[in-house]
Amino acid sequence: MNKKRIIIIALLLFGLTSEVSAQTDYQPTQSNLEARQWFDEAKFGLFIHWGVYSILGDGEWVMNNQNIAIDAYEKLPSFFNPTEFDAEAWVKMAKDAGMKYITITTRHHDGFSMFDSKVSEYNIVEKTPYGKDILKQLTEACEKEDIKLFLYYSLLDWHNDDYFPRGKTGNGIAGRQEGDWNNYIKFMKAQLTELLTNYGEIAGIWFDGDWDKVNADWHYDEIYKLIHDLQPQCLIGNNHHVALKPGEDFQMFERDLPGENKTGFGTAASDVGELPREVCATINGSWGFDLQDKTHRSKRELVQQLVRASGFGSNLLLNVGPMPNGKIQEEHVQSLAAIGDWLNIHGETIYRSKAGSIAPTDAWVSTQKGKTIHLHLLEKRPKASVIPEFKERIKSVKLFADKRAVKFKQTKAGLLMEIPEAAQNEIDTIVEITLK
Numbered sequence: 001m002n003k004k005r006i007i008i009i010a011l012l013l014f015g016l017t018s019e020v021s022a023q024t025d026y027q028p029t030q031s032n033l034e035a036r037q038w039f040d041e042a043k044f045g046l047f048i049h050w051g052v053y054s055i056l057g058d059g060e061w062v063m064n065n066q067n068i069a070i071d072a073y074e075k076l077p078s079f080f081n082p083t084e085f086d087a088e089a090w091v092k093m094a095k096d097a098g099m100k101y102i103t104i105t106t107r108h109h110d111g112f113s114m115f116d117s118k119v120s121e122y123n124i125v126e127k128t129p130y131g132k133d134i135l136k137q138l139t140e141a142c143e144k145e146d147i148k149l150f151l152y153y154s155l156l157d158w159h160n161d162d163y164f165p166r167g168k169t170g171n172g173i174a175g176r177q178e179g180d181w182n183n184y185i186k187f188m189k190a191q192l193t194e195l196l197t198n199y200g201e202i203a204g205i206w207f208d209g210d211w212d213k214v215n216a217d218w219h220y221d222e223i224y225k226l227i228h229d230l231q232p233q234c235l236i237g238n239n240h241h242v243a244l245k246p247g248e249d250f251q252m253f254e255r256d257l258p259g260e261n262k263t264g265f266g267t268a269a270s271d272v273g274e275l276p277r278e279v280c281a282t283i284n285g286s287w288g289f290d291l292q293d294k295t296h297r298s299k300r301e302l303v304q305q306l307v308r309a310s311g312f313g314s315n316l317l318l319n320v321g322p323m324p325n326g327k328i329q330e331e332h333v334q335s336l337a338a339i340g341d342w343l344n345i346h347g348e349t350i351y352r353s354k355a356g357s358i359a360p361t362d363a364w365v366s367t368q369k370g371k372t373i374h375l376h377l378l379e380k381r382p383k384a385s386v387i388p389e390f391k392e393r394i395k396s397v398k399l400f401a402d403k404r405a406v407k408f409k410q411t412k413a414g415l416l417m418e419i420p421e422a423a424q425n426e427i428d429t430i431v432e433i434t435l436k
């Protein structure tokens, strides 16, 4: 064999077995670049985890956590009849909360498709008494209210036999058979084609589950190309917790700020890239509806999470898990309304901002637009506040709330500000610093 042939064969073999396949020669279109910018400025979205698991009120991992056998789990769709589902009410709720987009689970790890799929009869239209396509209703409501729609799509599947060899999770589920991985890839491509063909403009695809089989060949090269060919503006994100892969348009961080790893499975600081960022989080401890989870976080905690995400140059995608009747639990409706009230007054310091030049700490973050820095003080201080290493030349310092001037001094210690305690706010004292 000549040298050239050996190289070609080696390349072919490498290409076929390569673990890190992605859309290597990807060049985002103008529409995609514009979509990225829109996304970067949007800052706040609603995550929706809804599936037949909501019936059990024990989160979206219930099939794995309770080791529910395939034939038993397959009974759930027959109980799913969300007669009180009102797509417009959901979209209005998101809009009133100050959210600019919605990301909904079209198929979670349980493998049940929450949309009208011709390539899997294990879907909401075929298998539930409800019999209607909630995704269709949601796309129509989103379009009407000018809210963008992203689709969560699980790579991991505990129900489909072709998800084989299996991964780390779901191994206690009885009734799983051995199937064909290439069929599984074909199946995902067919479903993604449906999602990107039958529902109008899709703002993004949100992949999850890569971590179940880190060394699998997911055929991202073909999958990402398929998505961008069908809808070039569609933003691709993948919750794989590692560095961005070619073909991806944004990077997400689950329950952690970019570069932090409080969860233990977070993305390493060195893997935080330069594309738009999104932090996703829950209001209580659960993604899917959990009847017993009462750990709802306060308005203060939720607003501060949004503010912190902005200070890290990131969006916040805040989750609700609708109930099996189609309603969203009242505690979460109230939480979203409370954030909306806050954003009505302070949104100017969040939307369209970039991470500010003052580095974030536990006590503060900053957002910035041109020469205006908004310093968000997230803890009350007796009177004075010191921002060390602040060297930029200042024109004025004011309180955002009433535009009252703040006494300040710039010394070697940094920027010293006198903010009377009475003028400080429990949630966020916003100081508006205008640079020269």
Ligand code: H79
Pocket: 060, 061, 168, 169, 208, 211, 212, 254, 265, 280, 287
């Ligand atoms: O959809 C929501 C969750 O159901 C899904 N992502 C969010 C958006 C999610 N699944 N798992 N996780 C989040 C984190 C859990 C990771 C673990 Fe593991 C699974 C820890 C142990 C098993 C992955 C596999 C990390 C270690 C092994």
